[in-house]
Amino acid sequence: MDDKFDCIVIGGGVAGLAASMMLAKANMKFLLIERGEFAGAKNVSGGVLWGNDLAKLVPNYWEEEDGGWERFINHRRLTFMDEQSTFSLDFKSSHFNEKPYTGVVVLRSKFDNWLSGKVQEAIDASDYAMDSFIATNIKVDEVLMENGKAVGIKTGEDEFHADSVIIAEGVNNLLTRQVGLQDNYVPADHMLTGIKEIIRFDQEVLEQKFQLNGLSGMSNEFVGWATDGVEGGGFLYTNRDTISLGLVVGIKDMREKKRSPHDLLNHFKTHPTIADIIKDGEIVEYSAHVVSSGDARAMPKELYKDGILIAGEAANLLMNAGKAIQGMDYAMRSGILAAETIIEAKEKGDFSSATLKNYRAKLDQSYVMKDINNFQDAVHLLHTETMQKKVPNLVCDFGRQFFTIKNEPTPKSEKMLLGAIKRHASLWELLKLGFKARKSL
Amino acid sequence: MKLLKLTERLGLVNYRNQSKSEIKPHIIVDTDICNSGCPHKCTTWVCPANCYTMDEENKVHFQVEDCIECGTCMYACDQGAVDWNYPDPEIGRGVNWNFG
Known part of the structure; x- marks a missing residue:
């Protein structure tokens, strides 16, 4: 035949x-x-x-010239978020400019x-x-x-x-x-819904906004307030003249907490840090896609x-x-x-x-x-309430203490950190987390 | 930036066979199951396109026209009410992403 x-x-x-x-x-x-x-x-x-x-x-x-991909990543950012603040791990390196690239949007x-x-x-x-x-x-x-x-x-x-x-x-x-x-x-246990907006800017404006050079790009992931207590996280990636901004949120958790993905995405967009980024952008597409958690x-x-x-x-x-x-x-x-x-x-x-x-x-x-x-343990750890809520809150709380300059005596950082830990979790909880993270990451 | 309502967001979606008056639904929902014994009726809030709605009498209704084929309802419904399939390219609805 x-x-x-x-x-x-x-x-x-x-x-x-x-x-x-x-x-x-x-x-x-x-x-x-x-x-x-x-x-x-x-x-x-x-x-x-x-x-x-x-x-x-x-x-x-x-x-x-126009190879189907948007931008190569040479700038990475992981952001902890509470209601008013963001505290990021930020890494940019010209090592990532070398070809073949190690990530393209x-x-x-x-x-x-x-x-x-x-x-x-x-x-x-x-x-x-x-x-x-x-x-x-x-x-x-x-x-x-x-x-x-x-x-x-x-x-x-x-x-x-x-x-x-x-x-x-x-x-x-x-x-x-x-x-x-x-x-x-x-x-639904290990399934999440990804939800995204494509937001367009003038290309030059976008490049200035994110300090991009040529076709370089940035990736940014968010954990904490972004998902308002629902299991998951946020993301932002730079395309040529648009950004991809979205959330990935647990389906089972949304079911139990009676939350809508589209409302959560708007919630994320109202955060002062995000609102500053997307100011003057134009939404050109809204989409969704289910993913598994890993x-x-x-x-x-x-x-x-x-x-x-x-x-x-x-x-x-x-x-x-x-x-x-x-x-x-x-x-x-x-x-x-x-x-x-x-x-x-x-x-x-x-x-x-x-x-x-x-x-x-x-x-x-x-x-x-x-x-x-x-990395199964890391996947499980990432989906715990401690990592989703308590850690972002305490990190941002500490950040606020650390970066606040008042005209009064400044406590030592350790004291600030212990204070932040006490307000959002406990030392014991954090020690356990650190131990687990050391093993799983 | 002004936040968009869901209807405005869905207005940005490029749907297939939009001019056809008769389309074959790719998802069949047995709303009798939703309305007789479901303890949560969660599709009415987890669906990113709000294809599932609840009326004043708390009855679930389904329309396929706005579906963006994500699959969320298929996992969220643990009552066996959602028979999910992909839309037929010729006589179904579904999406045609401009960006994806």
């Missing part, structure tokens, strides 16, 4: 596009199916693509579309220029199974057949559930079965362990590893789980699963 593909990739997001790029470069005959009008049309992220795997897919991508409607153009170029240069396709506007209804092995997909009345299927459908992983790798109902308990039972691999957010590969919100880089690496596994399976002529289990092994050996496994 010559119309059979080596592989069908479901989903034109970061994972699916990364997998497709590798398949095209390895001269595989494949079909990438995207339900949007174009790759990126349905995709939302915060979003910073961390790490430098992008350079593996598109070498020297930074040389392109992206807007998915543009970035994924650009990357999909690169995949098309790779297809055109492959032996299957006329037989591999990127098909848009198609929703996959079902993964076709025969004797427990995936043999293709079904969309409406049409069927497409393949030796293997890479499911990269995103966080709302209906097909992953359909093939039995995840329970049909995924509870708690390994939210992951599918397994990431492979006969003829099937699960990549990216469909596998709930996402984590925030306090340093950064990582998801797109995990998607990219898992997509690359999934494609490598399919290429090996093709060489062996065996697409059963005997071969495809190597994907899991590769992923376990990669930084993706190593980090997810090593």
Whole structure:
């Protein structure tokens, strides 16, 4: 049957596009199916693509005048927030100006579309220029199974057949559930809603506001008052002439505390520090996207079965362990590893789980699963009330004491700190936290 | 900066098949479940697009037109009332992000 593909990739997001790029470069005959009008049309992220795997897919991508990405990150900021104050860890370094960059901000409607153009170029240069396709506007209804092995997909009345299927459908992983790798109902416990506004400025104004130079950019994460007592945090990333400003808030916590994500986002925007930043900006888009917390308990039972691999957010590969919100880089690496596994399976002529289990092994050996496994305690710690509320409050309280100059005798910093600790937590609680943080971070 | 109301925010969303009068809903909600035994009716506040509303008699109503396909309701509803799917590209609604 010559119309059979080596592989069908479901989903034109970061994972699916990364997998497709590798398949095209390895001269595989494949079909990438995207339900949007174009790759990126349905995709939302915060979003910073961390790490430098992008350079593996598109070498020297930074040389392109308008390469799909917004800005590279050379300035990072982690901010504790109480009602009136912000206290930040701020790091900027020209080390981060070196290429390949270690993080680029992206807007998915543009970035994924650009990357999909690169995949098309790779297809055109492959032996299957006329037989591999990127098909848009198609929703996959079902993964076709025969004797427990995936043999293709079904969309409406049409069927497409393949030796293997890479499911990269995103966080709302209906097909992953359909093939039995995840329970049909995924509870809200480890799921959060990301909610975001894109706010536009005159580009020069934006560059001055954030002290950007050329295409340099800043990432800023927030913890504390930003989410008004709801589990989660805030983020701000600089794009070319817009910023991405948003929150990630726990669904279960919103359910229990009767809070709306859109009200919380407006709450965040009223903070004096944020209000100063967004002054005179124009909101041009409002969006939302569910993410998992990085708690390994939210992951599918397994990431492979006969003829099937699960990549990216469909596998709930996402984590925030306090340093950064990582998801797109995990998607990219898992997509690359999934494609490598399919290429090996093709060489062996065996697409059963005997071969495809190597994907899991590769992923376990990669930084993706190593980090997810090593930082589970940090994920749990970050979601405790102490870290979400008490620590930001006491840090900001201390900051206010420390930076206040009155015309009267100044107490020593230690005394200020102990005072702040007593007002918001206890020394014992903080010692426990410090001990846990030392072990988990 | 002036804060936007949710309706103003949704006005910025680029929806698909907006000119079509008949669309096929991609989410089916059994509001009988919401209105008979649900202890929280949380979809009426967790949905970022306010597709779920509560009337004066505390009855839950659902409309799919404003849905931005995030999936929040599918996780938030622990009563089995939400049958969630992706919209059909031709006869469904859903989004077409300008920025994403």
